[in-house]
Every structure is written in structure tokens, then in C-alpha cells.
Amino acid sequence: MEPTIRQRMTPDVLREAAAGYGMSPQKLSELDGFESLIYEATIGGQRGILRIGHSGRRPAPLVFGELDWIDHLAQRGIGVAPPIPSRRGRLVETVGDGHGEEFVVAAFRFADGHEPTLQEWAPPLWERYGRLIGEIHDATLQYRPKPGAERPHWDDDVMRLRSFLPDTELGAQRAFDEVLEHLGGLPRQPDSYGLIHADAHAANFHVTDDGAITLFDFDDCCHSWLVNDIALVVFYALSWVGDRDPVEYIARFWSHFWPAYRQVHHLDGEWLAEISWFLKARELDTYAVIHRSFDVDDIDDRWARWFMAGRKERIDSGVPVVDVDFAAL
Numbered sequence: 001m002e003p004t005i006r007q008r009m010t011p012d013v014l015r016e017a018a019a020g021y022g023m024s025p026q027k028l029s030e031l032d033g034f035e036s037l038i039y040e041a042t043i044g045g046q047r048g049i050l051r052i053g054h055s056g057r058r059p060a061p062l063v064f065g066e067l068d069w070i071d072h073l074a075q076r077g078i079g080v081a082p083p084i085p086s087r088r089g090r091l092v093e094t095v096g097d098g099h100g101e102e103f104v105v106a107a108f109r110f111a112d113g114h115e116p117t118l119q120e121w122a123p124p125l126w127e128r129y130g131r132l133i134g135e136i137h138d139a140t141l142q143y144r145p146k147p148g149a150e151r152p153h154w155d156d157d158v159m160r161l162r163s164f165l166p167d168t169e170l171g172a173q174r175a176f177d178e179v180l181e182h183l184g185g186l187p188r189q190p191d192s193y194g195l196i197h198a199d200a201h202a203a204n205f206h207v208t209d210d211g212a213i214t215l216f217d218f219d220d221c222c223h224s225w226l227v228n229d230i231a232l233v234v235f236y237a238l239s240w241v242g243d244r245d246p247v248e249y250i251a252r253f254w255s256h257f258w259p260a261y262r263q264v265h266h267l268d269g270e271w272l273a274e275i276s277w278f279l280k281a282r283e284l285d286t287y288a289v290i291h292r293s294f295d296v297d298d299i300d301d302r303w304a305r306w307f308m309a310g311r312k313e314r315i316d317s318g319v320p321v322v323d324v325d326f327a328a329l
Contacts, residue, residue, distance in 0.1 A: 001037060005054045008097040009037065017052055017105045020086045020093040035219065040110065043084050047110040049216075055102045058219070060092050063104045065149040066218050067091040069195050070108075072143050078135045079205075081111040081216040111214035113206035120207060121240050123256045130260030132213050133200060133233060137226045138265040140194040151195060154224035155184070161285050164292035171316030172287055179281045186225065192271060196229035198222050201236030227271040231278030233257070238322060239303065246322050254329050272327040279321035287311060 014025045021043050028039040028050060036053040043050065053063065067083040068091065074082035084107040086093045093105040116125060145151075162176050187193075197204075197218055204217040234250060241249050261267075290296065290304050299305045313319075 001033065001035060001054065002056075005056060005097075006037075008054075008099060009052070009103070010098070013095050013097065013103060014052075016095045017093070017103060018050065020088070020095075020105060021050060021084070021107050022087050023050075043107050046084070048084050049081075049108045049110055051106050051108070053104045053106075053219075054097070055094070055104055058104060060094050060102070060104050061148055061150040062152065063106055064092045065145060065151040066221055067106055068146050068149040069140070069143060069151070069221060070218055073136060073139055076135075076139050078139060079132050079212065079214045080136075080218075081108045081214055083108055108216065111206040111216045113208035113212065113214060116202050116205075116207045118240075121202065123252075124211065125207065125213075126253055126256040127260040128211060128213050129205075129233070130257035131264055132205075132215060133197075133229060134261035134263065134265035136197065136215075137194070137229065137261075137267070140196070140226075141191065143195060152222045154198075154222050154228065155180070156222070158285075161288045164288040166291060169291070169312075171312075172284060175280065175315055175318070176284050176288075179277060179284060182277055183281065186274065188225075192227070192267065193225050194223065195221055196224050196226060198224065198229065198232060200229060200233055201239070225271070225274070225278075226267055227274050228278045228281075230261070230267075231275045232282055234275065234326075235279050235282045235321065239306075247324055250322050250324050251329055254324070254326065258326075258329070269327060275326045276320055276324075283311075283315070283321050287315065 011025065014028075018025050018028060018041075023041055023043065028041050031038045031040055031049075033051075035057060036051050039050040039052075041048060041050055070080055071083055071091065073080045083091050085091055086105075086107070091106065094102040095105060096102050158180060162173070165172050165176070197215065197220070199217065199220040200215060205213050205215045207213050234254070237250065237253050238246060286307060290299070290308060294301065294304055296308060299308060
């Protein structure tokens with residue numbers, strides 16, 4: 001959360017936000033949050049998460065759109081952390097920030113389990129992962145939002161992301177333009193375009209000891225191509241590559257993830273040829289955001305350091321994120 005916005009989070013604002021869910025601020029335990037304030041608490045007798053964002057980033061209709069979709073998935077028994085209504089029965093509450101804008105408050109059931117360990121990141125989990133994403137995609141094509149529920153499309157914020165690139169990053173800027181031109185020409189068909197999670201990596205789901213997966217943090221969900229969601233899974237799966245050959249590792253991951261996905265949802269295989277473009281799009285998005293958020297010559301975040309190692313040279317040379325023909329696997 002931006003420092004200027006966080007300064008508006010007065011004790012009175014926090015007290016009102018907590019009271020909307022039957023709590024006092026003393027019962028909140030703050031967790032790490034990037035764009036929002038995140039608290040763990042007991043909400044309505046169950047372990048939950050209270051999230052407080054700001055309308056300057058996500059106004060209430062967009063947050064309602066997120067929670068309405070999550071509720072749609074949860075009602076179908078899909079492994080997501082469902083929203084918890086406020087004491088007034090609302091999925092979203094707002095609290096004025098004293099400056100003409102508002103904080104936007106939502107609550108969720110805590111996802112059972114833990115982040116997957118290195119030992120758990122293996123074929124059985126990859127198959128459950130594929131099945132979960134397939135279930136979400138199957139359900140999203142049946143989703144009809146309630147009145148007032150809104151979510152952005154994949155390109156609504158893309159030029160702002162591009163603006164984070166320094167003027168010296170000519171190679172990245174050219175690549176950005178090429179990717180946007182290509183993706184902008186893809187058809188938006190009702191059987192392949194809908195709401196996607198858009199950030200379904202392993203830090204955003206918990207796994208129980210018996211292997212059940214619960215996905216959370218739908219804050220980035222947007223209207224996009226279903227194959228984009230799949231590409232993002234592949235992109236972040238590369239974080240686990242270690243000292244293995246990336247092509248062989250992703251081919252093995254894919255051999256478990258994709259068949260499990262197809263057991264529950266059919267996506268035309270022609271879309272697999274687009275995965276490399278969506279991988280490149282996320283690479284460039286991430287590259288731009290790291291330029292915004294860090295001194296790239298002195299990055300103190302381990303994952304960001306790993307990502308940026310040799311990244312400029314790869315982008316400038318047009319090297320693919322991973323040289324895999326998914327349609328041929």
C-alpha cells in the first residue's frame with residue numbers, strides 16, 4: 001500500500017472496518033501485505049482474513065466483482081477460500097478515508113494447510129493443480145456477474161505497467177509493443193475468454209497434509225483468455241526449476257498438469273501455441289514492476305534478484321521465457 005494511503009489508516013478507520021465484521025482492532029494480527037493491509041482474525045467463529053484496500057487502486061465495484069466470482073466458484077465446491085459476509089450480510093464494506101475516497105474492506109475464510117514445500121512440489125501436486133485450474137475455467141464460463149460486480153480486462157492497466165520501464169530500456173519497450181499488438185489481435189470467444197485468477201502461483205495456494213489445494217488472493221483476477229491463466233502457472237512453475245534444465249523440467253511439469261486440466265475442462269489445443277506470447281507478457285510485466293519497486297542495482301528481495309539475473313540480456317535478445325512448444329508436447 002502506498003505510504004500516503006497508509007497514513008490515512010487511522011485508528012478510527014481500522015476500528016470501523018473491524019466492527020463491520022464483529023471484531024475489535026485488538027483481535028487483528030497484521031500479516032505481510034503489498035497492495036492492501038492484511039490481517040488474520042477470528043471472523044464469525046472461524047479463522048479468517050480481513051483485507052483492507054483503497055478505492056484509489058480498486059474501487060468497491062471491482063472488489064465486489066472479485067468476491068462475487070469467488071463466491072460463484074465456492075458455491076460449486078471448487079477449492080478456493082470463500083468470502084465471509086459482513087455483519088450486514090455484504091461481501092464488501094467501505095470506510096471513508098477522510099480525503100474524499102474510501103477504504104474497501106473484505107473478509108475471507110483462511111485457506112487450510114500451508115504453502116507447498118519443495119518435497120510436495122511434485123507430480124501428484126501438479127496433477128491436483130491442473131485439475132483445480134480446469135475446474136475454475138469450467139465454472140467461469142458459466143458465471144454471470146451480479147449487478148454492480150465489475151472486473152477489469154487484461155489490458156486495462158497494461159500501459160501503466162509499460163510506463164514503469166526507464167527510457168533506456170528500448171529492447172523491453174519494443175518487446176512490450178510487439179506482445180501487445182499480437183495479443184490485441186486474438187479473438188475473444190465465449191468458450192476461451194472469461195474471468196481468470198491471473199496470479200495462481202504456489203504462494204497463493206495452500207495444500208493440506210492429505211493433498212487438498214485451496215487457492216486464494218484473487219486480487220488480480222481479470223477478464224482474459226483462459227490460456228493466459230495456464231501460461232502464468234507455467235511462468236511461476238519456473239521458480240522451482242533449481243539447477244534442472246528448464247525445458248526438460250517444464251516438459252515434465254506439463255505432462256502432469258495438462259492432462260489433469262483436460263480431465264475437467266476442454267480448451268482447444270490451438271490455444272497452446274499462444275502460451276509463449278503470454279509468458280513473454282508476464283516476463284515484461286514483472287520486469288517493469290521490479291523497475292518500479294526496486295533499485296535494480298541493489299535488489300533486497302531474493303525472488304526479484306533471481307528473476308532479474310540476466311533478464312535484460314534475454315529480453316533485449318528476444319530469448320523466450322522457456323523454449324517449449326506446448327502444442328507439440
